[in-house]
Amino acid sequence: MKYIAKVEVSLKPGHSDPEGETTRASLVELNYPVEDVRVSKVYKILLEAASIEEAKRKVEEMCRRLLANPVKDDYTINIEEAE
Amino acid sequence: MKYIAKVEVSLKPGHSDPEGETTRASLVELNYPVEDVRVSKVYKILLEAASIEEAKRKVEEMCRRLLANPVKDDYTINIEEAE
16 A cells, blocks of 8 residues: 655754744845744655555654654654555 | 744645655665655744734735745645634
8 A cells, every 4th residue: 555644844842943043034024024933844755555554653763763853853744545 | 913824835746856856765775665755845934914814915925925936836825823
């Protein structure tokens, strides 16, 4: 079976987000009343697995091993069957 | 009123995604059965507006002027009242 995993990797609260801060400053310069911007990254992963549980377990492992930095990142995983 | 806008900027289908391709290759090297990876970016924007309609209009404008490249990017916007 094929599954699509949507993994959102974001900075833990309290960690500074230089890209978000730069974006905020640019938007303020364009006169938008923006108070805060935080940037995160989404990976849409098409993978093969025997079941949705196995897909979830594999994607958790990918996050720990490659996609997220445990010191500074949080992540959320959503998985569904690929059409 | 304060609103939180969640803007997801992703590459249009057909545009090559070098970061996604590199991530896919790294995951395959770690023996994960991954066929495709696409990377997109999410901006969480805290802004001031008189109504949710005005917030939406402003965020649409921000996307066109700064956050998305009309040649290669698609974007989606979700807005809710900030707590």
